[in-house]
Amino acid sequence: MEGVFDFAPAIAVFPLVAFVIALAFGKHLPKKGAIPGILATGGSLLLSALMLVAVSSGEVYHETLYEWAAGDATSATGVEGIAFTFGILIDPLAALMLVIVSLVAFLVHVFSLGYMNAEGETGLPRYYAGLGLFTFSMLAFVYADNLLMAFMFFELVGLCSFLLIGFWFRTKSAPSAAKKAFLVTRFGDYFFLIGVVAIAATFGTLQFAGDESFVAAAQTAIDDGGTLFGFDAQTWVTITGLLVLGGVLGKSAQFPLHTWLPDAMEGPTTVSALIHAATMVAAGVYLVARMFGYYALSPTTLAIIAFVGGFTALFAATMGVVKDDIKQVLAYSTISQYGYMMLGLGVGGYVAGVFHLMNHAFFKALLFLGAGSVIVLMHHEQDMWKMGGLKDKAPVTYYTFLAGALALAGIIPFSGFWSKDEILYDAFIVGLEEPVIMAAYAMGLAAVFFTGFYTFRMVFLTFHGEPRSEAAEDPHPVGWSIKAPLIVLGVLAVVAGAANLAPVYKLTGLELTFLESWLDGEYGAIEGLTYGAYGELLAYETGVVGTEQLTVMIAAGLSLLLAFSGAGVAWKLYNVPEPVVYRDRLGRVGDVIEANYYQDEYQVWLAEGVTLPLARAADRFDQTAIDGAVDGVSTASLFGSDRLKRIQTGIVTNYAALLVTGFIVLLLVLGYAGGWFL
């Protein structure tokens, strides 16, 4: 596989070219830019797969390609000179993510043929250009080898989501949702930017890997026990880690910056699939995984990540329970599932978190594309109460959607079960020693029940029972371009779990933990970026209940029990020919959940009630005090000169008199100073 890495830049460049082509010539192309997009993402997928093969044969790639600025700033740790570069880092994690992103992007492009082209949408060149740029930014973000490059493409991902969420810009809601997504994530990115600057200023490097990396520098600083910027090294690492985490919370829609994501459903469903499964939202969690070594140095940050993750998982899952729009349910499930990944990473379950990221990419892309298919079937109706009975009329959509739903709910043996169970297991064993993690675990566990419930409520309402509208009785047919991606993802949602059967290994000793060995660098990895290396940095104690086998059984049994009971309740309530709305029985609790816990309201209040008056006060201070001082100087000199110029009368005699008076006064003053009159 020698030399295959020379093609690495092409992975990101292909979609960029597709972007340019779609933008420039899209109008004249047969499918309005879809073909270049499909070819480009297909090419990226092929190359990513080659990278995967190359990495599995023990090679890794870490090259700086372009240095665009260098300076000789001295950092707090004494490193002299800092360079800002573009580089590529392909290690097992990046290779895996490249394949996931390019696969999902490819399938989304194909699906778009049926979802956008066949439905006669306008503005398709813009759409495909957006998809191309989106894929480009995400792929470049994935194999970025330093934090600054990652930040730049992170921002570009945010821009693309803005463009695509606001695709139907003639409606009232889409531009508003796009702006909201942009602003909320930008709020988080602001902290990320400060974090990048802080890390650069502290360690003088922004590399992710190698001896020159900021992770290694931070570790040395902590070992030396020095102080950085007046803080103890450990505290400073925590502070910078939390700053970067701000960007993660925004992009991965974690509490309290999750409010943009449900609104982002205003974009085309294909875009939602791309955003939720592989690009925008995944970027946040991927960043945590990418610089996991840095977070592993700071137990406080990890605990915060875990707690926020657990809380978000439960919080979003409860909100998903009362939604009537099929895409809204999926939106809240996304927030909830990313909460799980954060929980997994926060408890040191690096493999579990990445595993769930992978599985989620497959089953959430599947569910969103399935929902897109349902929306086509239903003549663009998204209210689940108007659906029903689609099971027999659209079997491909139904069975693939069911596979995704089973994976999402975490039912054995679908992929979601294996990864979610591993996350919960990792949280459980750490939680036995640490109460905070135990609380996060408890929330994550409770969320399993709600996940099972809302997932199957959605499935039953959409596909089971009697049709509840004319559209549901006579669905619009869907073509191969919609079915083929669903089948591919459906198969992956079923089998992807086999990548890491950790419980099986722990119970029977069978070596079925392929992903763990993959991330642990058994096939090839960059030193310091392996699961084992991270494990040594972690400060967590783990406990067991009785034996390890028993602990595994308890953890898996609990989550399975809850998932089944959630699904069972949904079965009981909604798997009937004529389901009724139970929402009113929730009473005031239902009102609060329906209103999303008033999250939007309080954030709007924060903006309008706190920030706006504050800005007004600052503006007033600027207008009065600062501008007043400046204006005062000019007014005084204007007024003064207006008076003073009156002595210029135009009469020569007056000038002569003034001249003489001035001379005499000068004479007197000099004389007085010279002591004549004393």
Next chain:
Amino acid sequence: MTVGIEYYVLLSMLLFCIGLFGILTRRNALMFLMSVELMVNAANINLIAFAFYHGNLTGQVLALFVMALAAAEVAIGLGIILVLYRNFRDVDVTVPTTMRW
């Protein structure tokens, strides 16, 4: 017998004050010019007196320069007065007051 230097200075001061008085009180431009001439010559007296007192010629040379200067000044001044008369039909210096604030 020589006259003391202080008498020259007193004479010069007298002449200068007469000139100054003329400038401050007269409105006729020609009188103005004459007054200026008086003041210039007061300075000349001073120069020559001190040259004599010090016994060198520097002051006298300077006085020659001042005379040349005075001649030039009068030429320009008369020109101005001519233009003044042409524009205002008068040589009163308080009449043209357009060049003011």
